[in-house]
Amino acid sequence: MGRPIVTIVGRPNVGKSTLFNRIAGKRISITEDTPGVTRDRIYAECEWLDNYFTLIDTGGIELSTTDTIFAQMRIQAEIAIDMADVVLFMVDGKEGVTAADTEVAQMLRKAKKEIILVVNKMDRFVDENNLYGFYNLGIGDPISISSSEALGIGDLLDEIISKFDEKMNTEEEDDSIKIAVIGKPNAGKSSIINRIIGEERVIVSDIPGTTRDAIDTKFKSSSKEYTLIDTAGIRKKSKVLESVEKYSVLRAFTAVERADVCILVIDADKGITEQDIRIAGYSHDNYKGMIIVVNKWDLIEKDNKTFKEFTDDIRQKIAYATYAPIMTVSALTGQRVNKILDAVDEVYSFRNLRISTGVLNDILTEAVLMNQPATVKGKRLKIFYGTQVAVNPPKFLIFVNDKEIVHFSYQRYIENKIREAFEYKGTPIVIEFRNRNEKNL
Numbered sequence: 001m002g003r004p005i006v007t008i009v010g011r012p013n014v015g016k017s018t019l020f021n022r023i024a025g026k027r028i029s030i031t032e033d034t035p036g037v038t039r040d041r042i043y044a045e046c047e048w049l050d051n052y053f054t055l056i057d058t059g060g061i062e063l064s065t066t067d068t069i070f071a072q073m074r075i076q077a078e079i080a081i082d083m084a085d086v087v088l089f090m091v092d093g094k095e096g097v098t099a100a101d102t103e104v105a106q107m108l109r110k111a112k113k114e115i116i117l118v119v120n121k122m123d124r125f126v127d128e129n130n131l132y133g134f135y136n137l138g139i140g141d142p143i144s145i146s147s148s149e150a151l152g153i154g155d156l157l158d159e160i161i162s163k164f165d166e167k168m169n170t171e172e173e174d175d176s177i178k179i180a181v182i183g184k185p186n187a188g189k190s191s192i193i194n195r196i197i198g199e200e201r202v203i204v205s206d207i208p209g210t211t212r213d214a215i216d217t218k219f220k221s222s223s224k225e226y227t228l229i230d231t232a233g234i235r236k237k238s239k240v241l242e243s244v245e246k247y248s249v250l251r252a253f254t255a256v257e258r259a260d261v262c263i264l265v266i267d268a269d270k271g272i273t274e275q276d277i278r279i280a281g282y283s284h285d286n287y288k289g290m291i292i293v294v295n296k297w298d299l300i301e302k303d304n305k306t307f308k309e310f311t312d313d314i315r316q317k318i319a320y321a322t323y324a325p326i327m328t329v330s331a332l333t334g335q336r337v338n339k340i341l342d343a344v345d346e347v348y349s350f351r352n353l354r355i356s357t358g359v360l361n362d363i364l365t366e367a368v369l370m371n372q373p374a375t376v377k378g379k380r381l382k383i384f385y386g387t388q389v390a391v392n393p394p395k396f397l398i399f400v401n402d403k404e405i406v407h408f409s410y411q412r413y414i415e416n417k418i419r420e421a422f423e424y425k426g427t428p429i430v431i432e433f434r435n436r437n438e439k440n441l
Contacts, residue, residue: 004053004164006046007081009108010090011100015120019090019147020044020057023157048157051164056084078107086114086163088156089139093119096130097137105137114163117142118156123149176218176225177348180259182283184275187265188295191331193217193228196340221341229255256282260392261289261347261426263340268296268328272314280318287393289347289427290324293340298330323419325426347426351392355422360386360396367417376405384436395430403433 008016024044046055081087089108091101108115117139119131123146134142143159145152181189197219217228256262262283266276283290292314300306311326318324325343329336355363364386373381379402386398398414400406415431418424 004085006053006086007056007084008088009058014090014092015147016090017057022147051161081111088116088118090118090120093122093130097133115139119144120147122146176227178227178259180229180255180262182262182279183265187267188331189265195331195334195337259288261344264292266294268294269299272317277317284321287428289351291343292324292326294328295331297328298333350424351427355388357387363421373410381405398433399436400433403435406433
């Protein structure tokens with residue numbers, strides 16, 4: 001089983017997003033004293049006492065409403081409840097039990113989930129008198145907290161992890177190579193996964209949107225362990241009308257964040273589209289390894305210029321990811337699909353490649369000799385030395401006399417010189433300039 005999923009639900013304006021931010025340890029959700037601020041579910045990976053879980057924030061549930069937005073929020077919350085292992089039902093301790101709380105409680109009891117009743121805003125002793133009234137909801141023993149004052153959060157987290165099933169994966173992430181298969185709906189992602197693993201582990205259909213969730217498939221090949229993450233196809237926002245599909249898009253984005261390498265599947269019959277470019281950008285912006293796989297190549301009428309023209313078009317439209325290798329395959333016939341894992345291995349090895357400080361500084365010295373930095377406001381950039389500080393993705397710190405005068409074009413030049421020496425095929429690299437006296441590497 002995957003990591004446990006914990007969903008926070010309740011009527012609007014009871015403090016769900018504040019609790020979410022408190023547990024997640026950072027401000028992810030927007031908090032505002034206005035009902036309906038949080039409309040879609042928001043996700044965070046959390047940890048408590050070496051137990052790892054996914055936390056979901058939801059919009060407020062309004063069961064009796066004709067407002068379109070609140071109706072959509074209710075549907076979103078219902079989906080989040082359905083996928084949850086543990087549900088945190090949050091109520092307002094200052095207001096006491098309301099008719100809306102009773103309606104939500106009735107809905108939750110039908111869901112047959114592990115439910116924890118969380119009474120928020122209990123930051124004064126006199127508010128404790130309201131606690132006992134919540135027993136009438138029939139949910140169980142209420143836990144009092146103040147998310148804004150961070151009171152009772154530890155006890156709540158203890159209660160959350162006590163609800164986890166022993167079969168759930170509450171440990172830190174495994175060491176397998178994680179591959180997110182991303183792309184528009186119906187590009188053939190699930191078919192490619194089935195070809196790679198050699199069995200029908202993922203439902204395949206010609207109907208766009210069949211895959212609603214991000215599905216993990218673990219397997220071994222040549223003694224290496226992989227986790228393939230099949231994701232729902234990502235549509236343009238203007239076309240994401242169905243609430244279930246909104247959830248699918250969020251899960252696909254989460255899958256990218258979890259991945260080491262992303263396989264961007266493009267439909268050869270349709271060519272590269274604006275949405276493909278956006279999806280590639282999401283992988284790039286998260287510094288993930290990327291392989292561009294052009295599927296359904298068997299449907300294309302070809303001559304000796306077809307491949308070059310097709311790849312040139314991709315390179316032009318995804319100019320920021322020239323590092324990404326391009327492959328043409330056919331999931332239907334199996335043509336070249338067996339080469340995808342070889343490409344993944346190669347990209348993953350480059351993501352974990354470490355350059356010694358001496359070699360890196362030789363590259364920097366030669367780069368400066370060949371192309372001196374420009375003078376900015378009478379001041380010339382001086383590069384003192386560089387060092388690699390991380391892998392997966394590779395990250396370099398370069399110490400200079402004044403980082404404010406580093407032009408983006410010179411940063412790109414330095415990156416190109418590093419790639420000339422070591423290629424770093426399939427992966428973005430991170431270059432950060434710092435002044436020589438800056439610490440905290």
